[in-house]
Amino acid sequence: MKALTWHGKGDIRCDSVPDPKIEDDRDVVIKVTACAICGSDLHLMGGFMPTMESGDILGHETMGEVMEVGRAATRLKVGDRIVVPFTMSCGECRQCKWGNWSCCERTNPNGKMQAEQFGYPLAGLFGFSHITGGYAGGQAEYLRVPFADVGPLVVPEGLSDEQVLFLSDIFPTAYQAAENCGLKGGETVAIWGAGPVGVLAVKCCLMLGAERVISIDTVPERLALARQAGAETIDFGDDSVQEQLMEMTGGKGPDAVIEAVGMEAHGADTMAQKVSSAVMAATVSMERPFALNQAILACRPGGIVSMPGVYAGQAGPVALGVFMNKGLTLKTGQTHMLRYMKPLLERIENGEIDPSFIISHRSTSLEDGPELYKTFRDKQDGCTKVVLKPHG
Structure with a gap:
């Protein structure tokens, strides 16, 4: 598949990489229908985030259609349209039970590395360095979603991708x-x-x-x-x-x-x-x-x-x-996503807000991604927000 990858400060590329697959019973794999470039991604582009490695797949604002479902991810089914929160939560640790979803104690496999800097492990993040888990990001044609029985939000019919995509983070x-x-x-x-x-x-x-x-x-x-x-x-x-x-x-x-x-x-x-x-x-x-x-x-x-x-x-x-x-x-603090996604979806459904008004640039090709990163970073061409639709 095609994906946007990090190869060093200022070096973002569109590469061919292996397709994701189910690795754990709680996983799903989605076909990405929309993703976005976030201001936080620009920190990665600028070389400000430690533990990035050449070839890492970027992106943490993602949604798409469920293509495969792990045996334990029974809340979702093939064909569901979901928004994926940028943080991962296990739903079982004390922090998750307290509602501190971004402080999840179990979803970062590199938690020991993170604890050396922050004192404790925190939630795993998509596409945001190895200190936050080393998970592949969603600026790609397909994405593996771990702990999918907890985080993703199923989108009702009648709402466009652009209306709900930003429930993933911003x-x-x-x-x-x-x-x-x-x-x-x-x-x-x-x-x-x-x-x-x-x-x-x-x-x-x-x-x-x-x-x-x-x-x-x-x-x-x-x-x-x-x-x-x-x-x-x-x-x-x-x-x-x-x-x-x-x-x-x-x-x-x-x-x-x-x-x-x-x-x-x-x-x-x-x-x-x-x-x-x-x-x-x-x-x-x-x-x-x-x-x-x-x-x-x-x-x-x-x-x-x-x-x-x-x-x-x-x-x-x-x-x-x-x-x-x-x-x-x-x-x-990082956002406690599961507190807000469903209530804010209801505000969108009720017509109180349509977050898509911030979008300035759209593309149906990941090949445009590296240049759009630069356009967003340099605030050129009136760029306020970029949305990519990898499958057109």
Whole structure:
């Protein structure tokens, strides 16, 4: 089959690789009908994630038709149309029973390696390095889905692939980020990053009762999409973000902030920040928490910092003194997918939201994948989200 594979920093290829097969009784194999390139995939492309190996198959936003079913995967049958969550959950360990699905203790076969860095093993992830399990990803014609008796969501008739595909990751991720803001109604939320997660977080915050959402980015197409989603916007390339936020909120500041950028944030307001950002940009091993520091500074005292932005290891200087003295609360983590997939599917069915509005680029050939990775990374051609349909 054809699949998009990683061969080093900046080197994504469309290769011919062996077809997947049932390896465990809880597996299914699907024919991939739609998959997407995620902002997290760009971290892999940039060489920021350790333990990637040449030839690894990428992708963790995937859905498709069940072709084969392992004997223990009795919840699914051949022909079912399913959305596959990017995290894997066994459904049996204490974390799964607590509902902490992304902290599953059993689905990462390389958990010992991960525990050396994080202290504990966490859930296995599709297409996201060997420290998270070494599982093949879903930017391919076919995908083996382990623990399929627990995670995948069966899609009802009448909904298109594009309407439900993002239930695999970014829609639940955006919703968890908004939920972590502790909204009760009437709040102002500021969101750093108007990529796919940031824009969907605008929608989710408004659904959960926020009165105002302010989106912060500098790419015109992304800012336009955030406004379409219902946000006011700030271009961080113009003036001090802090000054603009204080002016927009009458000096009160946002009640909660969402950092939806992650480890590759760029920018600075002060000379000290500019020097720090430049040093970190030249050091691959040091992740850049500039957006996080801006969010910490901007959040009103006693507020909440929600961080769906991905970090893999050590980050550069973080404003912990500001965080502590302002009495802020930080909420973060990989998304507990099984909490959100079914309720958000119901919101789509009810017509409350159609997440497909963020898609800018589509292709029916995986051969286009390497160039589309570059287009998405470089924010060219108005690219906000890429969807691939490997079988046309």
